[in-house]
Amino acid sequence: MNALNNLKGIVGSLTSLTIALIAFGVAAGIVFGNVPFVGGVLDNLLAFVNNLGDSGLVGLLVAGWLISAAE
DSSP states (O other): OOHHHHHHHHHHHHHHHHHHHHHHHHHHHHHHOTTTTTTTTTHHHHHHHHHHHHTTTTHHHHHHHHHHOOO
């Protein structure tokens, strides 16, 4: 059971790191344009949101993001 808790902690840490890197990529893309290190993170994120918007899920996504950011 301890190994499962350790794995859960590692996955949680990796997820947090990934989210932080995506946020960094978006911020760098907005401020500096297309930065070589982060590539097209902003373009990919905008394409993803547009695809969700075509499916009608963008409102749900934004609401969930705002709720999680407020905590």
